[in-house]
Amino acid sequence: MRATVLHKAGDVRFEELPDPKILAPTDAVIRLAATCVCGSDLWPYRGIQAMPGPMPMGHEYCGIVEDVGRDVTSVKPGQFVIGSFFASDNTCPHCHAGYQTSCEHREYVTGAQAPKLRVPLADGTLVATPDVPADDLVPGLLATSDVFGTGWFAADAANVKPGATVAVVGDGAVGLMATLSAKQLGAERIIVMSRHEARQQLAREYGATDIVAERGAEGIARIKELTRGIGADAVLECVGTQESMQQAIGVARPGGYVSYVGVPHGVSLDGQQLFFAHVHLHGGPAPVRRFLPHLVDLVWNRTVDPGKVFDLRLPLAQVAEGYRAMDERRAIKALLQP
Amino acid sequence: MRATVLHKAGDVRFEELPDPKILAPTDAVIRLAATCVCGSDLWPYRGIQAMPGPMPMGHEYCGIVEDVGRDVTSVKPGQFVIGSFFASDNTCPHCHAGYQTSCEHREYVTGAQAPKLRVPLADGTLVATPDVPADDLVPGLLATSDVFGTGWFAADAANVKPGATVAVVGDGAVGLMATLSAKQLGAERIIVMSRHEARQQLAREYGATDIVAERGAEGIARIKELTRGIGADAVLECVGTQESMQQAIGVARPGGYVSYVGVPHGVSLDGQQLFFAHVHLHGGPAPVRRFLPHLVDLVWNRTVDPGKVFDLRLPLAQVAEGYRAMDERRAIKALLQP
Numbered sequence: 205m206r207a208t209v210l211h212k213a214g215d216v217r218f219e220e221l222p223d224p225k226i227l228a229p230t231d232a233v234i235r236l237a238a239t240c241v242c243g244s245d246l247w248p249y250r251g252i253q254a255m256p257g258p259m260p261m262g263h264e265y266c267g268i269v270e271d272v273g274r275d276v277t278s279v280k281p282g283q284f285v286i287g288s289f290f291a292s293d294n295t296c297p298h299c300h301a302g303y304q305t306s307c308e309h310r311e312y313v314t315g316a317q318a319p320k321l322r323v324p325l326a327d328g329t330l331v332a333t334p335d336v337p338a339d340d341l342v343p344g345l346l347a348t349s350d351v352f353g354t355g356w357f358a359a360d361a362a363n364v365k366p367g368a369t370v371a372v373v374g375d376g377a378v379g380l381m382a383t384l385s386a387k388q389l390g391a392e393r394i395i396v397m398s399r400h401e402a403r404q405q406l407a408r409e410y411g412a413t414d415i416v417a418e419r420g421a422e423g424i425a426r427i428k429e430l431t432r433g434i435g436a437d438a439v440l441e442c443v444g445t446q447e448s449m450q451q452a453i454g455v456a457r458p459g460g461y462v463s464y465v466g467v468p469h470g471v472s473l474d475g476q477q478l479f480f481a482h483v484h485l486h487g488g489p490a491p492v493r494r495f496l497p498h499l500v501d502l503v504w505n506r507t508v509d510p511g512k513v514f515d516l517r518l519p520l521a522q523v524a525e526g527y528r529a530m531d532e533r534r535a536i537k538a539l540l541q542p
Numbered sequence: 543m544r545a546t547v548l549h550k551a552g553d554v555r556f557e558e559l560p561d562p563k564i565l566a567p568t569d570a571v572i573r574l575a576a577t578c579v580c581g582s583d584l585w586p587y588r589g590i591q592a593m594p595g596p597m598p599m600g601h602e603y604c605g606i607v608e609d610v611g612r613d614v615t616s617v618k619p620g621q622f623v624i625g626s627f628f629a630s631d632n633t634c635p636h637c638h639a640g641y642q643t644s645c646e647h648r649e650y651v652t653g654a655q656a657p658k659l660r661v662p663l664a665d666g667t668l669v670a671t672p673d674v675p676a677d678d679l680v681p682g683l684l685a686t687s688d689v690f691g692t693g694w695f696a697a698d699a700a701n702v703k704p705g706a707t708v709a710v711v712g713d714g715a716v717g718l719m720a721t722l723s724a725k726q727l728g729a730e731r732i733i734v735m736s737r738h739e740a741r742q743q744l745a746r747e748y749g750a751t752d753i754v755a756e757r758g759a760e761g762i763a764r765i766k767e768l769t770r771g772i773g774a775d776a777v778l779e780c781v782g783t784q785e786s787m788q789q790a791i792g793v794a795r796p797g798g799y800v801s802y803v804g805v806p807h808g809v810s811l812d813g814q815q816l817f818f819a820h821v822h823l824h825g826g827p828a829p830v831r832r833f834l835p836h837l838v839d840l841v842w843n844r845t846v847d848p849g850k851v852f853d854l855r856l857p858l859a860q861v862a863e864g865y866r867a868m869d870e871r872r873a874i875k876a877l878l879q880p
Contacts, residue, residue: 297772298796306796306820308771433646434635449813458636458644458826464817471813475787475806479826482644488796488820 207318208261208523213251216524221260224315224322229273232326234285236267238346239316240514241526241538243376244467249527252469261523262317263289264350266342269330270320278327284337285330286349286500287323288492289313294328304328304493317523319542331496333504343511343539344503347381351537352499352510353492354465355381355442359389360495361463361486362438366390371427372412373452374442375403377513377537378465380410382440384508387411391438395430397423397451403536406512420447424454435460441487444468458482465490514539545656546599546861551589554862559598562653562660567611570664572623574605576684577654578852579864579876581714582805587865590807599861600655601627602688604680607668608658616665622675623668624687624838625661626830627651632666642666642831655861657880669834671842681849681877682841685719689875690837690848691830692803693719693780697727698833699801699824700776704728709765710750711790712780713741715851715875716803718748720778722846725749729776733768735761735789741874744850758785762792773798779825782806796820803828852877 207221224233239262247253266286269279279285292299292307299307311324323329337345344352355378364370370391372379375398386394387410396412397419398404404415418426428435435457441448444466452462453473464487478485502508516535518526526538545559562571577600585591604624607617617623630637630645637645649662661667675683682690693716702708708729710717713736724732725748734750735757736742742753756764766773773795779786782804790800791811802825816823840846854873856864864876 301795301797303797303820432635444813446813457639459639459641459829464813468813468817473811473813473816475782475784475802475809475811478811478823479802479806482641482826483824485816485823486821488817491797 205319206521207315209258210248210255210261211258212255213249216249216527218521218523221318224320226271226273227322228324229275230325230327231273232269232276232279232323232330233271234265234267234321234323235270236265236316236319236321236542237284238266238342239540239542240264240346241530242350243378245527246531247469249531260315262315263313264346265316265321266346266349272326276326279330279332283332285332286345286496287313287329288353288496289350290489291324291329292493293325294493299328302491302494304491305489317520317540319520329493331500333500341503343514344509345500346539347510347513348496348499348503350492351377351513352381353495354378354490356385356495356499357490357492358382358440358442358463358465359385362440362461363484364389364391364438367392368437369393369431370395371436371439371455372396372442373439373448375400375407376442379442380406380513380536381510382442383407383412384410384510386440388508395427395436420451423451427455437461442466444471446471449473453478453481453483456481456483460484463487513537517541543657544859545653547596548586548593548599549596550593551587554587554865556859556861559656562658564609564611565660566662567613568663568665569611570607570614570617570661570668571609571658572603572605572661573608573658574603574654574656574880576604576680577878577880578602578684579868580688581716583865584869585807587869598653600653601651602684603654603659604684604687610664614664617668617670621670623670624683624834625651625667626691626834627688628827629661629663629667630831631663632831637666640829640832642829643827655858655878657858667831669838671838679841681852682847683838684877685848685851686834686837686841688830689715689851690719691833692716692828694723694833694837695828695830696720696778696780696801696803697723700778700799701822702727702729702776705730706775707731707769708733709774709777709793710734710780711777711786713738713745714780717780718744718851718874719848720780721745721750722748722848724778726846733765733774747850758789761789765793775799780804782809784809787811791816791819791821794819794821798822801825851875855879
């Protein structure tokens with residue numbers, strides 16, 4: 205098959221790779237209905253994250269099961285399934301606690317920007333839909349695989365409750381999904397920090413009540429002003445830089461909650477600053493598997509449409525253009541059709 | 543009156559100061575029944591924390607109200623009261639949220655290592671006991687003012703629930719109070735990291751089920767071993783150094799809770815390490831006022847005796863010896879009798 209390999213920063217190739225096969229009795233192989241480019245793929249693409257060598261890319265996936273190993277009992281060929289970027293057994297103590305991305309047997313899933321994908325620990329990892337979905341549901345279902353699940357975790361980890369005042373730092377795909385999630389969890393006020401008009405508009409569709417274009421100290425001052433000097437109950441940090449993290453901590457009320465769901469790059473937190481900010485801090489690789497059944501339901505029942513976050517659709521063979529468009533911020537998120 | 547002034551590192555003097563007076567209509571003046579030396583007093587005493595000049599010392603207090611300003615309505619002369627190290631109005635949004643140490647009108651209370659003390663915002667700050675207490679209750683009531691309240695916050699902020707496995711980092715007075723608090727909140731297993739025999743014994747009295755003497759990587763490995771490789775549900779960090787913080791994060795399970803209640807000195811947290819540790823982090827200056835009514839009840843009804851943490855009692859005039867004994871770890875905590 206032909207699939208996506210990042211050779212070095214900026215060098216995405218669509219090239220011949222061996223077809224994935226069942227390697228362990230707990231594996232499944234799926235034929236992808238759709239896949240996409242993740243904001244986190246841009247770290248190595250931009251040369252900010254070191255690479256050991258050429259890497260098959262992609263960790264967001266949904267599609268039809270083609271084959272399963274002999275120990276797989278919960279999904280079978282022909283079913284439409286969705287999984288997350290870490291395969292998990294869903295039975296270990298960390299999985300039971302809802303932290304499947306810290307599963308004792310977790311395996312990173314990669315190589316999903318391809319027509320087919322091997323998924324380890326299929327029983328613990330994959331969630332099947334009630335039936336094969338209508339085509340227009342596929343983008344939304346694909347979103348649950350990572351970006352919606354990660355946005356949902358941002359809202360959950362920041363303890364968003366009905367009536368809450370929420371601030372979202374970042375208007376990328378995850379920030380937009382965090383906005384949608386906060387709305388679903390009952391937030392009354394959702395302030396999104398954004399400078400891009402198209403993203404502001406989608407943020408409003410997803411539930412944003414206020415947009416703040418200022419950043420840094422000015423952005424903090426503006427949100428304090430909007431919250432009568434108190435600060436936000438919940439701040440959802442969806443970027444992963446030192447600046448975004450400082451901004452997030454700065455706009456939370458004392459006793460408020462800050463979540464962070466993007467892998468931090470170059471972030472260092474001063475203990476004393478954090479201490480006197482009095483915030484709750486929680487984040488990490490989103491345990492999407494915890495939320496997956498619920499999120500799949502929300503999409504299946506057409507309660508929400510996270511699929512709108514894909515503002516660029518390309519044939520899989522044009523994956524390199526997907527990376528370029530996202531890198532140059534011409535697209536929020538690129539969906540790829542095998 | 544004669545009271546305690548720290549002139550420079552290591553130089554504690556008991557010297558003449560003006561008697562405290564009502565300055566604002568919301569003030570109270572109390573005559574201290576007992577006061578004490580705090581672990582945090584040792585930071586400037588040891589020269590680790592800069593001082594702007596000579597400082598009246600002490601922020602833990604209980605005693606009889608002598609005088610109140612004209613706006614004070616909730617306490618009156620003759621009542622026995624306890625307050626915390628930050629005076630708070632107990633009416634602002636941060637107080638309502640339970641974060642009185644971030645009160646919009648907070649004032650740091652200092653000068654309590656003295657016969658008399660002015661307490662600002664008396665209505666919001668002071669909690670009266672049902673009656674003047676028996677002498678043997680005074681140490682326990684004094685403990686609620688800071689050290690017990692801070693230990694309780696450590697347990698509360700780390701989400702200690704019935705059945706929880708808890709680790710306590712630090713066997714100082716706060717660590718011991720955190721142990722007592724975790725026990726009260728229903729922890730099933732309490733692992734205390736301690737190397738000092740007298741403190742280990744008191745920790746066991748207060749509810750410790752396991753003692754770990756190892757530190758650093760060995761300490762982390764030992765606690766992982768004791769928890770079947772999973773880690774602790776809740777870790778109560780009661781020291782405030784880089785080492786203790788790393789240890790705390792290292793022994794928490796993914797999805798577990800780490801609280802930190804001592805002012806961090808030289809602590810810096812790496813964003814990526816924290817991200818993959820998957821922990822909840824919460825701390826700050828303990829909002830003792832939130833817990834004070836409950837803690838005073840626990841002591842008044844003799845459910846617990848946090849007063850055992852005072853293993854040295856001195857006349858107030860010998861305050862300098864109290865500092866020395868704590869600095870040299872000859873005493874856990876020194877109670878001072880005016």
